Amino acid sequence: MAVFEAILELADDHLVLGHRISEWCGHAPMLEEDLAMPNMALDLIGTARTLYDRAAMLEGKGRSEDDMAYLRGEREYRNCLLVERPNEDFAHTMLRSLYFAAFMRPFWLATLEMTTDETVRGVAGKAEKEMAYHIRHAGEWVIRLGDGTEESARRMRDAVAALHIYTGELFESSPAATEAEAEGVLPVRADMRAAWEDVIGQVFAEALLEAPEVPYPQTGGRKGLHGEGLGHLLAEMQSVYRAHPGATW
Amino acid sequence: MAVFEAILELADDHLVLGHRISEWCGHAPMLEEDLAMPNMALDLIGTARTLYDRAAMLEGKGRSEDDMAYLRGEREYRNCLLVERPNEDFAHTMLRSLYFAAFMRPFWLATLEMTTDETVRGVAGKAEKEMAYHIRHAGEWVIRLGDGTEESARRMRDAVAALHIYTGELFESSPAATEAEAEGVLPVRADMRAAWEDVIGQVFAEALLEAPEVPYPQTGGRKGLHGEGLGHLLAEMQSVYRAHPGATW
């Protein structure tokens, strides 16, 4: 069950971030981003689907990927807090993606080298490349906005101030993740720190941004202790599914 | 069944408007309005509850007020389009309330004089006074904003341009309402036109606003043909109720 839960944590991260990005649909600042953002959302939701499916198989209770996504409440979701943060503006949205992808890319690369789970290895091989693209796309925007106009630089700094405190949680392993690491299914989260800091450091240097000291990182997502936004996100996401129990779509 | 449906239409108007106003909670432009707006929302939701209860009794299928509110989808809601329009800003919100109350007050006064339904008469007696307060409160704001700063006047004019096209529907009777009128339960909606125009005319004169010509009033709510906002409103409103079928709260 520990591996099941650890994979569920990963799946929730991807679904919730994909959902948040999809909220931009049709409202991006330029047409090119109306194409790029669904692309990123699709990568994330695709990964979530495979992981939910794998988690459900490990659980062995016959649940489907949709049961996982649509029938768990806010206390049962296990995503980290970073991914559920609201979109706010384009600066927040791009920074959030950069933070996440800069963690996931080394995580998947490490997974490829060590995992004993074939499905997880398959996900890692595909997702590693996608995350490289997310780093590039979001990172370029962070640079453009950070070293752009006065307003864009201010917004970028606000985004860093708002979101940096949620990045510490990326490197924490829940008890379930710790077991999955011990069993050789997933790599040790804390080990990604150097690679993450390297990417963020490079981007921030070009973007004229500084990473703040964080005396108290915000955590809790892995225990289902979320912010108030996630409940609203899920209420909307699950509305049709829950209104028609047992239907096929 | 026609009277049942006609009362449901009224109940939906009140619940949806009450819900919209309640969305302001804790976010009003000043503390006094953080008190006044829940007040208005409470009046409206209170009226909705009594009307749902009466409608359910007329229907005779054992449904509760909560079943009415929480288990009907967007196509089954029968509210007019005006009440579901988004809050936008304080100017839109106050104008929407003024338009609605300026219709409901003469409607309830007329109801008091003619209805054969004792419950409806009870509602009318209470709601007539509440609507007088809503007219006063919202009307004063429309005047203050219309004859305030340049910005507030522009916002008021935008609100009139956005919302006036939805007022025509207030005066239309659905087939169900027409039957309820013929049966002496509710007054004829079209008969409220003069009283409504009188109130709006007085407020607009002081607010330096002009009522636009409306070649094509927007209608459809009584057939369940709503805008895209109502579905999101209901998804949120019904989320907990639907996630726990059969539970008591």
Place this chain on the structure above:
Amino acid sequence: PEFLDTFQKRIDAEQKIEPTDAMPEGYRRTLVRQIGQHAHSEIVGMLPEGNWITRAPSLRRKAALLAKVQDEGGHGLYLYSAAETLGVSREQMTEELHSGKAKYSSIFNYPTLTWADIGIIGWLVDGAAIMNQIPLCRCSFGPYARAMIRVCKEESFHQRQGYEIVMTLAQGTPEQKAMAQDALNRWWWPSIMMFGPHDADSQHSDQSMAWKIKRFTNDELRQKFIDATVPQAEYLDLTIPDPDLKWNEAKQGYDHGPIDWDEFWRVVKGHGPMARDRIKDRKAAWDNGAWVREAALTHAEKRRARKMAAE
């Protein structure tokens, strides 16, 4: 006049006109209007479907819908590019959309009220669009014809996907089937109206036909669409909301009931239920994004300046 003759001969010989070729002003104007309108339709069309991405009732459908809406953005992009070859900028076209000067397909001024609308839009609206667009793949203006080839391929995928959504609903619970029927009831007539006024009342048709911008009349295309769609509805056991619809053995096609042209013109003139909301949403996206576009430009200039300084 001689130039017009030569031009018409090239058209008649099915030669493609390219942006650098000389062309009559009317030809250019018609194409700019039509391609722009088409591009705007793709962009505005992202909104009614985007409205259901966050509520799609399965992850598979959510992903497919996201991909579809993304494709529409892509179509908008090719089409703006095709129009740009005629010397009109995307910025200018965007402003015309926001000011109401440029039109987009009226169908997107109807709201998406339930999940079934997503299926029905794919089936009917994309279906009608394809009927209109397949002949455009042979349009005399090269860039437009080439854009349409790519667009049509993706649209027909969307159409099959939409039909499959409706089929799943039609074969689902009674509530799901009712939802599909309700959506069909609401979208049928607007879809039929997508082909425009009857031939007798259509302004632009004759010249466009001569220039091979258009190859079939409105009524011809409408007939094709109805004839293709009726059996599909029958297969799903759904009822097309037209009591006058019946097979006409003589013409080997369906006769349909009268179209509500008052409704058509009301919506075309910008009084459709979602008209104001659509433009408001598009403008908000554009205005809220202004600082991003400005920052991107400023950054690019800074970079250029630094590069030049370094050289």
Place this chain on the structure above:
Amino acid sequence: PEFLDTFQKRIDAEQKIEPTDAMPEGYRRTLVRQIGQHAHSEIVGMLPEGNWITRAPSLRRKAALLAKVQDEGGHGLYLYSAAETLGVSREQMTEELHSGKAKYSSIFNYPTLTWADIGIIGWLVDGAAIMNQIPLCRCSFGPYARAMIRVCKEESFHQRQGYEIVMTLAQGTPEQKAMAQDALNRWWWPSIMMFGPHDADSQHSDQSMAWKIKRFTNDELRQKFIDATVPQAEYLDLTIPDPDLKWNEAKQGYDHGPIDWDEFWRVVKGHGPMARDRIKDRKAAWDNGAWVREAALTHAEKRRARKMAAE
């Protein structure tokens, strides 16, 4: 010093101090800080509960919650008025809230995650508030004491309502009962912490006690609260998440386990889970409402000017 003596004698004689009376600067400052903080708590406290108004699972509960949140706004209003009698404006206090200079009750920096939180907040948080506030009805400063009499009456109504919500859940489906237990688990310790540090570590206590702004120590009030709440939890068959909690026959009260003071100070210092969101929300409401307040002022001036011109 003679003045301080006379002042202290009035206090000791249980005479109320009124705004126009002379008072020591420290007394005034303590009251401004405490009343302002209390007012801010009411205002910020509208947010976590307001978060569930749109999702309340019955119309009766929705109405009751709206009324409750409205009452909190009302308490804020009386309390700001009481503070204003001491010469500090509401605007100034609001700015201090937004800048982080003024504090509010840390409890509101926890999120409301399920509907059960609404019940638990009423039961525990309002319950703890009442314990703190009942003695304040006899506070030496008149306006504060009078405001608190009204506040306490409403708060105890809210507390009963909250308990009733929890009771309904505890007697409901297994999911509902689990939801109630989960909320109790999350809110118990923060509620206990609402009484502040242990007496040995409390800065302001001694002087406030002498001035009869405060009448019981933090630990005394905490003990009262625990003793009142444990039997209520038992009645609901809910478990208080403190394995060390047990009846102490000698002191005729419950002993409780160690409080996580690190957590307490972290949250007090502004690192609670919702701290940034709460202030952001309040600032946004204030900033987005600036044009409304400005318009109201401008209109009032116009009116005054017209009236004067007419006279």
